[in-house]
Amino acid sequence: MGFSEVKRITGETEIQLSLSLYGTGKSQISTGCGFLDHMLTLFAKHGRFDLTVACKGDTYVDDHHSVEDVGICLGMAFAQALGSCAGIARYGHIILPMDEALILTAVDISGRGHLEFDLQIPTEKVGTFDTELVEEFFIAFTRKSNVTLHMKQIAGKNSHHIIEGVFKAVARSLNMAVAIQDAYRDEIPSTKGVL
Incomplete structure (x- = not known):
C-alpha cells in the first residue's frame, strides 16, 4: 500500500x-504543458507525495488530451496506491489562502468518484494554458480515483492564484485523508467494511 505505477x-x-x-x-514532472508541470510540482510538494510524470502528447493540437489523460493516470495511481484503504483517515479538508484568493477543498475517499467544482476563474488563459482544463483535470482525477472532491472559491480575482490555490488545497486535503491512523491501522473507515 502507498505506491503505484501507471503506464497508459x-x-x-x-x-x-x-x-x-x-x-x-x-517530483519529476514533464507533461509538455509548462503550467500543468508547475501545478503538479506544487501538488506533490504540498501533499508530500513523491510523483513522477512523463507525458508525450499531441500538444501541437492543444493541451486538452495531455491534461485530461494525466488526470486519468493520477487518479488510477491514487486508487491503486490506496489499496483496501485500511487505516486511512478517509476525510480531509482545508481553507487555503493564496494571496487574494481563498479556496476551500474537502475530500472523502469514499469509493464514489464525484466532483463539485465551484470556481469562477476570470480569464480563459493563464499564459498559453486554457483555464477550462482545470475542471477537466479534476473530473478525470475524481472518476478514476473514486474520490469525492468539493472545491469552492471563496475569494479571488487572479486566475493563476485561484488555480494554484486549488492544486495546493486539494493536495493538502488528500494528504490528510490518506494519513494512517495507528489506532485503526487494520480497519476500513466505513460501516460497510469496504470503500
Missing part, C-alpha cells in the same frame, strides 16, 4: 506515472 498509451498520449502517497514531496 492512447492515440493521443503516452504517459508513465509513479506515485508514493507517503513520500517527502519530491
